[in-house]
Amino acid sequence: MKRDLKKELNRKKIIDAAYQLMIKNGIQKTSVKEVSELSGISFVTMYKYFKSKEELAEEVALQFFKENSQELQAIAEDETLDFLLKFKKFELRSKQLRLTLTPEVNEEFMRAFSESKAVQTYAKEWNDRFWQLMIKSGRKSGVINSDVSDEAISLFANMFTEYVSTHISDPKLIPQFEKLFMYGLSGNQSNR
Known part of the structure; x- marks a missing residue:
């Protein structure tokens, strides 16, 4: 060999x-x-x-992020799904991922994600691709019908996901933040 x-x-x-x-x-x-x-x-x-163990843990965190982000990317790329269904599948998969790890292990991985330049670089590139696909799908289906630019929406989505993934340690709050992201303070789309 x-x-x-x-x-x-x-x-x-x-x-x-x-x-x-x-x-x-x-x-x-x-x-x-x-x-x-x-x-x-x-x-x-x-x-x-x-x-060091920390260097190994960073590699594990990167692998974990890559593996799980590929599933989410596949949802965003699936042109047979409309935007709301993609978002619901995204929420469901995010919930399943949170349940994969115990709260203590999840907190350690979140910390590893936030401290790793390699994970942050990969996450930024992935987030950009993911949100471009989601915005395109949202506009196509009419769910995103705002005159706000794709660039502003993408920037907001990236800031939102970065903040939630690095600052929210209570897993019970994450679905609530996802709902705020999707529907704003009105609580649902029909109130717009």
Whole structure:
């Protein structure tokens, strides 16, 4: 096996093991020793790939975000769904994601997301693509019929999602913020 391929496979084994453990137990409660045992990569060798547990946790957080954002992107790209159905599916998938992690683990991942430049860069690019698709769909279906520019809506949506994902620690509040985002203070679309 070529050396580069072996390195990449070892790196993947470490990340996969850390992912399994950190999703279940949290970042703090996952030890490097546990990751080593599960991955089959020696403790000493692991440090050749990741200088610290924090660096490994950042990679896990990035992988978690990428995997889950792909599902949300697929919803936005699905042209068979109208805007409101896309938004409802988005809300449902967001709720399912929140239930995937315990509140403590969710808080640790939110902190890891907010502290990671790699996650923030990926999230910004993803958010831009996602909201462009959603705005286009909303305008096409007539749900977004405001004279507010796509750029302003996208900026507001990005600020909103960034704020909620980095500052709201009570998972019970997130669906309420999503409703505020979608319908404003009126509470529903029919009051407009």
